[in-house]
Amino acid sequence: MRNWIAGAVIALTAMAGTAMADGHGDYPERPIMLMVSYGAGGATDFQARIVTMTAGNEDALNMPVAILNKSGAGGRVGWNWLATQAEADGYTLGAYNVPHFIAQSIEGGVDYSTDSFEPIANWGADPAVFVVAADSKFNSMSDVIAYATDNPGGLTFSGAGLFVGHHIAALQLEKAAGVELAYIPNNAGGAGAMRAVIAGEVLGGVNNLSDAFRAREAGTVKILGVFDLERNAFIDDVPTMMEQGYEIDNASVNYRGVMVPAGTPQPIIDHLAAVVPTMFENGRVASRMEAGGSPMHIMNREEVLEMWAQRQVTLEALLADL
Amino acid sequence: MEFLFYMGDVFTPINFGLLLLGTIGGLILGATPGLSPTMTVALMIPFTFKLEPQQGLILLGAAYTSTVAGGAVSAILLKIPGAPANIATTLDGHTMAQKGEGAKALQLSFIASAIGGLFGVFLLIFLTPVLAQWALAFGPSELFWLAILGVTVIGTLDSSSVVKGLLSGCIGLWLATIGFDDIMGAQRFIFHSSVSGGINVIPALIGLFAIPQVITMFAKGPKGTDAEIIVVQHHPIGKAFNEIFSRKRALAIGTAIGSVIGLIPGVGGQIAGLVAYDQSKKMSSESAKFGTGHPEGVIAAESANNAMVGPSLVPLLTLSIPGSPTAAVLLGGLLIHGIFPGPTLFTQYPQVVWPFINSMLIGQILMCVFGLLIAGWAANVARVPPAVMAAVVLGLAVFGSYSVQHSMGDVYVMASLGLGMFFLERFGFSAAPLVLGLILGPIAEANFMQGAMIANATVGQMAYFFTGWLNWLLILIVVASIGYSIWMELRQRRYTTKEDAQA
Amino acid sequence: MSTDLPRNQHIIASGLISAVGITVAYTSFTQEPAGAFVFPRLISSVFAVLAIWTFVKAVLGCSKVGAGISGVEMRNMLPGLIVTLIYAFWAAKELGFYTATTIAFFILLTIYDPAPHNAPMTWIKRVLITAGFIAVMYGLFAVLLNVFTPREIFS
16 A cells, blocks of 8 residues: 555656746657647548657657647637647647638638647648549549539539638639539548548549548549649649649648647747757658658748748638639 | 468467457556547557557457447446447446446446457458448438437437436537537537537546436435445356346347447447447337346447447448548558558458457457456445545546546536536436437538538439438338337336336 | 425426527527528427426426435535535646545545544545555556646646
């Protein structure tokens, strides 16, 4: 029984030991939490776990990063929490998905905008692609648009939700092709949207390149076009939308990275901005990401700030038509 | 029979050690309030970074099977269901533990889990292609009718008055709408910042089941709690096997419903236990005994929730679509090692997939053996003095609900729902239908909205929701279920309190 | 057997539920965007109707189930209830989980443990049980699961 008491005493002193230092010289001195606003097992969660796996190394943060999932309503739940309730002490980080959170803040009804967060670094860029079931009669985007022209509003296609990258891609397609389409947001995210395509509940779908690549390997879908400026190395046989004659840029590409709530001390932001990109560049991270079919795209804080500002303008223009 | 060829891989010293670690670790973590099977598997993923793919998946497979069964331990002993799958287990399991039959309840739950679980994994091994088609057959309209079928169960589930049962269900359905809605992203009923993210099911479960029990112990006062001394009955394992096999009907219903419903993406795992419980109650010759510590209740619920483990992986392994949150986490575990699930998985990576499936088979058996070993000892939890028990359950409830999302809001939600439920229970309402409403609400709503959107763009709502044999089959079952409830109501005028039923 | 049911308590309880039901229904029918409130309108209508039905039955004295709460039970549970409320809604966050749990646990043991308060053994036992519980919680949640609880008062 003595041990129990000893344990309790150690427990209490250990807690007391994590005293907050006024200077930030020793940062970080306890494990760091990374909030992911999608469920465990989703693409963002899976990639966040890989890119932070070397955080405990001495040349990185020297402290492990624990993933915390706060999922719901296309990410709104998690980002609202990060903007309003999380402590801005450098020990609470968040994963961002652009254009999702920016589009949601423009649409309204949430407590965050680009000003609520400070970016640290970007780790990945996952373009949206247009998929149809493997046995679909559509073989190119022009088949799809031809069907939509004959049946205005009758071309059903799925995506992960409203005001996420997939929805932006859908809006761009509608605008560029000048047709009316029926976008069906799925409540079960990208996986649910992909299931709807494979099961034939909808005629097509917008989905993540990484997930579509796997599904094509599994032989369940065809990929008809990439919503990006260039073809992607994972599927270099698939043409971009631009090549197929639709004026669509890379506004829907899903950029994933790390940010902190606004108000985090500047020395901590600077420290993270210096260390985190090098952490992403670790060879083990790259090989795991490659193995999982996830395209990497590392950007530093300045580049991300610029990208955010640029997206804000593009999305405001696009969503103004709604 | 290819799985037999790879059976040897499971028994190499390292792999078997990992299997044991996964099983025992899974049981302990599964029994911890707040840790659902999904969270447990997610917590284990980092350990697999350093392992070979085969070894990593053996660890994950064993952990998945045993966490599902581990949830039954806290459900029976503490009345804290670890996950939605274990709700039905608390109804009879905890009552048995209070009567001193905790050892028996645990033994029955482990044996039933293992039998259901083995059946489910064998389905995965032998019928995967057929099952994959079944998993795809459930689109928005079918899922909507399935959720409605769940709603019809509400009125008769563990409630002594049909009206109050339905009202409890409505409260649950309403609670589920709090927060952002999943399709439109609009805010609804956010009256306090704690619920701005919606009501998370796990903290709600902990509050609704554990807190009323804590307050009930308080209400008895120091003297009252001293008066009851629970004699924990010894229960030989052999007798537990006899008991199980004398209640074949509950076991068969539980296993069948668990495997069939477990396959349905996104829905199955959560409601399989409750639907199996309700069905075996309706078909049992002793249906009045359900809810009063009847072994059939435990057997049906636990065989169902473990039978779902194997089939729930079918969509993932064959079509690369994760059908449940836990399957999504396992997908991450596969991708990290560069393994892409899909039809070619079994030919490309047989040395990984078959040991993974085998680990779930052997894991079921190990879990059962280990569970039976500790059952007699664990049942002594019922002898813990009520004062200590109340404080322990309260502490676990606070820690457990916090740990789900590291959120104080969840603790407030847990405590508020728990307090409310205590008073509601005193006026004839029950927690089970309320929780069922909480789970089914989002499923019914999201699928209705999606179905309506597809229907409006194509064939129209009537045609969309009322065509196809599966829709009609589900509608017929819904009608039959309502008809049965009305018939039972008229026949018995179910105006008896639970105390009367016990007497 | 319906005669010994506390009719007044039933009226108050079902009245409160009806009030919630009506509020929810009112909110659903007045909030925008209407598209997001289709489902809440449906269920809140059923909710309100059933709640009012229960209320009417309670007023007529026809509530058949639920034993209510007796005065003795009320007195017994009040201290525990107060500790629970302070613990869950205030202390856990303000004092830190481990400190708050230690205090709440010990107080609850003291209130509800029937052992005589004047024997030193009783107190030693209570301290040991509390320390044991906290040690297990710390080992499980802080060490094994890495759950970051609110910081303790010491820091």
